[in-house]
Amino acid sequence: MLETALSGSRRYYTLVAALLFFILVGASMYLMQLKYGLGYTTGLGRDVSWGFYIAQLTYLVGVAASAVMVVLPYYLHDYKAFGRITILGEFLAVPAVLMCLLFVIVDLGRPDRLFNIILYPTPNSVLFWDMIVLNVYLLLNIVIGWTVLESERNEVAPPKWVIPLILLSIPWAPSIHTVTAFLYAGLPGRGYWLTAIMAPRFLSSAFAAGPSLLILLALLVRKYTKFDPGREQIQSLAKIVTYAILINVFFFFCEVFTVFYSQIPEHMLHFQYLFQGIDGKARLVPWMWFAIVGMSTAALLMVSPKIRENETTLALTCGLIIITTYIDKGLGLMTGGFVPNPLERVVEYWPTIPEALISLGVYSLGFLILTVLYKVAVSVKEEIKA
Amino acid sequence: MGMDRREFIKIAGLSTLFGLGAKSAWELLRPGQVEAALTAGAQPLAAKRWAMVVDMRKLDDATAQRCIEVCHQIHNVPDFSKPVNPKDGVSPEEQIRWQVKWIWTDPYHNAFPGAHQEVMSDRVHHMNFLLLCNHCDNPPCVRVCPTQATFRRADGVVMMDMHRCIGCRYCMAGCPFSARSFNWRDPRPYIKDTYPDYPTREPGMVEKCDFCAKRLAKGQLPACVVESRGALIFGDLTDDKSEVRQTLKQNFTIRRKAHLGTNPQVYYIV
Numbered sequence: 001m002l003e004t005a006l007s008g009s010r011r012y013y014t015l016v017a018a019l020l021f022f023i024l025v026g027a028s029m030y031l032m033q034l035k036y037g038l039g040y041t042t043g044l045g046r047d048v049s050w051g052f053y054i055a056q057l058t059y060l061v062g063v064a065a066s067a068v069m070v071v072l073p074y075y076l077h078d079y080k081a082f083g084r085i086t087i088l089g090e091f092l093a094v095p096a097v098l099m100c101l102l103f104v105i106v107d108l109g110r111p112d113r114l115f116n117i118i119l120y121p122t123p124n125s126v127l128f129w130d131m132i133v134l135n136v137y138l139l140l141n142i143v144i145g146w147t148v149l150e151s152e153r154n155e156v157a158p159p160k161w162v163i164p165l166i167l168l169s170i171p172w173a174p175s176i177h178t179v180t181a182f183l184y185a186g187l188p189g190r191g192y193w194l195t196a197i198m199a200p201r202f203l204s205s206a207f208a209a210g211p212s213l214l215i216l217l218a219l220l221v222r223k224y225t226k227f228d229p230g231r232e233q234i235q236s237l238a239k240i241v242t243y244a245i246l247i248n249v250f251f252f253f254c255e256v257f258t259v260f261y262s263q264i265p266e267h268m269l270h271f272q273y274l275f276q277g278i279d280g281k282a283r284l285v286p287w288m289w290f291a292i293v294g295m296s297t298a299a300l301l302m303v304s305p306k307i308r309e310n311e312t313t314l315a316l317t318c319g320l321i322i323i324t325t326y327i328d329k330g331l332g333l334m335t336g337g338f339v340p341n342p343l344e345r346v347v348e349y350w351p352t353i354p355e356a357l358i359s360l361g362v363y364s365l366g367f368l369i370l371t372v373l374y375k376v377a378v379s380v381k382e383e384i385k386a
Numbered sequence: 387m388g389m390d391r392r393e394f395i396k397i398a399g400l401s402t403l404f405g406l407g408a409k410s411a412w413e414l415l416r417p418g419q420v421e422a423a424l425t426a427g428a429q430p431l432a433a434k435r436w437a438m439v440v441d442m443r444k445l446d447d448a449t450a451q452r453c454i455e456v457c458h459q460i461h462n463v464p465d466f467s468k469p470v471n472p473k474d475g476v477s478p479e480e481q482i483r484w485q486v487k488w489i490w491t492d493p494y495h496n497a498f499p500g501a502h503q504e505v506m507s508d509r510v511h512h513m514n515f516l517l518l519c520n521h522c523d524n525p526p527c528v529r530v531c532p533t534q535a536t537f538r539r540a541d542g543v544v545m546m547d548m549h550r551c552i553g554c555r556y557c558m559a560g561c562p563f564s565a566r567s568f569n570w571r572d573p574r575p576y577i578k579d580t581y582p583d584y585p586t587r588e589p590g591m592v593e594k595c596d597f598c599a600k601r602l603a604k605g606q607l608p609a610c611v612v613e614s615r616g617a618l619i620f621g622d623l624t625d626d627k628s629e630v631r632q633t634l635k636q637n638f639t640i641r642r643k644a645h646l647g648t649n650p651q652v653y654y655i656v
Contacts, residue, residue: 037571037589038553039480040571043483045482045484045485045570046564047482049555107555109552109553109555109569109592110552110553113550116552117532117552122531122533122534124529125532125556127532127556131532183556184559187526187562188526188560189560189646190559337559338559342499343497343564344496345496
């Protein structure tokens, strides 16, 4: 099936070439980072020791996990309409997890020692489990997606051995995001992260942002190819997004209530930094207000059937959801956890241009894989129709 | 020993080439002496549970600075504000971001956040507390490390294997005391006099105070303890006769963020 990725329109080749260019830019910046150290390329430091890279990991784990939102209704509830687009979910999960793994690697000080995680397996470390769940999820989605698509091409039922894998992939999806939340939620000295609702919040924002992205991708696929993912499918995804974003906003206010009604400084200080600023240091304040106001607005907009059913307003609202959850979970979550530091000093962080270019390189690689996989999937779908 | 280090390495290296192990080479040259050589010299200092008391009544700022200097000197800790070559100078903002510190001072409200008093004695208010890794009994850094590059020794010292560390910095997120430093840049251009008895580092891994494990092995007290002239007391917490335990029994002490349950083993007398 891979051969279908080798022939395409002029636009397809242009896209691939552009992505390759950004990958090269990112790779060359990464070589600088390898040579001169993370301090040279990034804005990280002893007080904010994780930043843009780990934020992308967190966000993309959510995107990957959200594939379950098309797989589950189809396989568990026999919701036939999603049969057309499960492949889009699975083939979105593959590059998303790959990007997660790459973002961990570009964040490492000594990537040459990466395999120490396997050589000295340490079950008490959540990072060890994150490595396992992400890799297994990656494998599951490659195998399932490819096998089911191949059967579809040959117009036969998928082989029986793939069914248990599909069933396994359903609980596995929330598990990857739960484990990622546990990376942060169990640390004693970080008040912003020390909350039991972190994993639920991660899941709700993932199930809002991931299907939003799927809706946009489905609209793009419809516009640029002969394969139509279907209006009903998009509308069903929109309902999933609506519930998830409402729950996400609700969870956020649960957090705000606990923190501000209890008035415990260790927890409050981080929110104050993010939404008010401390000692005039307030770099994230406009971003955070935009994120929470935008997210709440988007949630209300999605409730209205008029806005949801019009595909233009739906696409715009989905875009708003993607951006606002990204700010909240990317920039806000990571920096907010580290500022103020455990000695209650405010040392701010902002990603540098090389850091952004390395991230763009990783995103381009992910998007290239997504493009190739979607090209294969769409070619097969067009072939069957023809 | 009748042979210096360089000579030994030469012969041992050559004999490895010829398929002999280093130890057997030594056995050929000096039969029966390898064990003797290893145990020769001062007895290592041993304890069931190392602990430290910082007596702030006796510690003045100048002494604290000397403790910091000697520690950072013998552990080759870089000072980004003092490049060996002026062309390697970095901005004040970068000096803060890339700072490596094993032991440092901070005022009360930074050392003990959450324990701040509305009105405080002037003495304590202006006090600069000497801070270092707490060598927690229940260390979160060890719990989170994915490679066991940071580990707790049986005697309680929380150690770093800088050759195993992958530089993920999970331990830095886990430590509630900011006691860990990452090598954001190559530290070597910022070490004035390289101390020969401790390795310098490369970019990309985490480091911290190790209670001078190397000195303990040679029967010496940690360098800061020696330099403090009695303000720092170091010893075995489980030994009823040890000075550290006696001091803890006779004085009221506080610990940093004890409520987090990490059980820090550095105690402060204010």
